[in-house]
Amino acid sequence: MDFHALEKHEALVRRDLEFLDYPRRDWVIPRHTSAGEPVLDCLIIGGGQGGLAVAATLLREKVKNILVVDANPEGSEGPWRTFGRMITLRTPKYLTGPDGGVPALTIRAWYEAQHGEGAWEKLDQFPKEMWADYLYWLRKTLQLPVENETRAGAIEWMESEQCFSIPLSGPGGTRTAWARTVVLATGIEGSGAWHTPPQISDALPSHLYAHTHTEIGFPDLAGKRVAVLGAGACAFDNAAVALEHGAREVNLFFRRGELVRVNPYRWAEFTGFLKHHADLPDADKWKFILQLIRMGQLPPASTFKRATRFENFTMHANSPLTELGHAGETVQLQTPQGKFESDFLILGTGFQTDLGVRPELPKLLEHIALWRDRYTPPESERSADLARHPYLGANFEFIEKTPGEAPYLSGVFNYTFGCLPSMGFGGASISGMKYSLPRVVAGVTKRLYVEDKDLFFESLKGYDVQDF
Numbered sequence: 001m002d003f004h005a006l007e008k009h010e011a012l013v014r015r016d017l018e019f020l021d022y023p024r025r026d027w028v029i030p031r032h033t034s035a036g037e038p039v040l041d042c043l044i045i046g047g048g049q050g051g052l053a054v055a056a057t058l059l060r061e062k063v064k065n066i067l068v069v070d071a072n073p074e075g076s077e078g079p080w081r082t083f084g085r086m087i088t089l090r091t092p093k094y095l096t097g098p099d100g101g102v103p104a105l106t107i108r109a110w111y112e113a114q115h116g117e118g119a120w121e122k123l124d125q126f127p128k129e130m131w132a133d134y135l136y137w138l139r140k141t142l143q144l145p146v147e148n149e150t151r152a153g154a155i156e157w158m159e160s161e162q163c164f165s166i167p168l169s170g171p172g173g174t175r176t177a178w179a180r181t182v183v184l185a186t187g188i189e190g191s192g193a194w195h196t197p198p199q200i201s202d203a204l205p206s207h208l209y210a211h212t213h214t215e216i217g218f219p220d221l222a223g224k225r226v227a228v229l230g231a232g233a234c235a236f237d238n239a240a241v242a243l244e245h246g247a248r249e250v251n252l253f254f255r256r257g258e259l260v261r262v263n264p265y266r267w268a269e270f271t272g273f274l275k276h277h278a279d280l281p282d283a284d285k286w287k288f289i290l291q292l293i294r295m296g297q298l299p300p301a302s303t304f305k306r307a308t309r310f311e312n313f314t315m316h317a318n319s320p321l322t323e324l325g326h327a328g329e330t331v332q333l334q335t336p337q338g339k340f341e342s343d344f345l346i347l348g349t350g351f352q353t354d355l356g357v358r359p360e361l362p363k364l365l366e367h368i369a370l371w372r373d374r375y376t377p378p379e380s381e382r383s384a385d386l387a388r389h390p391y392l393g394a395n396f397e398f399i400e401k402t403p404g405e406a407p408y409l410s411g412v413f414n415y416t417f418g419c420l421p422s423m424g425f426g427g428a429s430i431s432g433m434k435y436s437l438p439r440v441v442a443g444v445t446k447r448l449y450v451e452d453k454d455l456f457f458e459s460l461k462g463y464d465v466q467d468f
């Protein structure tokens, strides 16, 4: 990063924020527990692009008593410097989002400030590290209150305190945070977990396979036979990295009859879908997302070429695993197309939505409405996966399974990919951030205001500042 050039640009950022600084009054009424401990207006769990953007936008709405916690070390939030093995972002460079609509905060302004006008036009797609640098710059420039290496545990509603208690464990041990609202910005897998099919873990010792979101010793794969399951972007990224590290051969297996070559996510990048999927009737929400999922996911063209340029790379369609085993250190795969052997197996099997496995939710789970509690699709549209997704409100808030049993749930906002059927591309995607950010932030500010409406009315009745 060119810090000198950025210094000048940061003056522009401050000017833009100054120009947009309205309303100016701090308004949230401070709270303390009965023991006198401060209560946060909002705890944001996750310091990736989503958590940072929510924090930045809340601060601009004068919601200042906030904290962002992230389990990862500083600068390693999200996949960009950890398990993401793509070279560039998968989405086009012109997507906006974390800027919150402030031109000087866009990645283009940040890039041109360092590389000069016209440099942007020459840029095809930017490297993932550059996206991480940009997010880090936003965090520092906007002085966002992020605490790293701090993991949030089970969120619990404390009726007597009228707020949530959340255990935070970090380098200094475990402490309790108190918060009026909580935003879950815990990532693409934030409503579930990365998925290792039991068929794999039952059949193979753990040193013979790895999921794409884990550490993989690619240098050790030099000269080895590698098998990859899946045909999404992560599967191809990891196949390419294995080939680039000198794997003897890489065989990629996928269940569909042919590779998906049409990306429905590109179709979805228009105002109507991104801004208003959340406003559709349930039957339509379900239908659209089911269609998106059925159309399937694919690697970006650059990632496809990155792997297919190797002659020792082979793709196998119509190849669900029918049998799996190992003989010593050799993995033995059986598909309808035949038997295959490899020395290592990489799982490009993505994540599964299941709130039951989230460490933040065990004390809320029984009350959270899921789609299966609210909508029964026609036979031809059945999907156990979609039915497991949380049934969210218009601002990403959890909804009670049984009205009246857990009204406090509207204070917890699910800004993860688990929002898909309810909100479309809202959480954990750059594509939807432009429209999802104002929605989730409005959910937090609405709760902070409406909850204290009587106190605000008293302050109005008592208002006596004379104009002259």
Ligand SMILES: Cc1cc2nc3c(=O)[nH]c(=O)nc-3n(C[C@H](O)[C@H](O)[C@H](O)COP(=O)(O)OP(=O)(O)OC[C@H]3O[C@@H](n4cnc5c(N)ncnc54)[C@H](O)[C@@H]3O)c2cc1C
Pocket (backbone or CB within 6 Å): 045, 046, 047, 048, 049, 050, 051, 069, 070, 071, 072, 076, 077, 078, 079, 083, 084, 085, 086, 088, 089, 090, 091, 150, 151, 152, 153, 185, 186, 187, 188, 234, 359, 360, 415, 416, 427, 428, 429, 430, 431
């Ligand atoms: C490999 C990969 C590539 C992607 N590429 C693109 C792309 O090119 N374009 C695009 O639009 N989208 C892309 N996505 C989708 C999405 O944009 C990313 O997943 C993005 O990182 C989501 O941002 P986020 O802030 O929601 O979550 P993340 O960036 O994943 O951040 C979530 C953070 O939450 C923290 N966390 C989780 N649980 C806890 C807890 N209990 N306590 C404390 N901290 C916690 C984690 O440490 C993590 O740092 C990609 C996703 C992946 C996995």
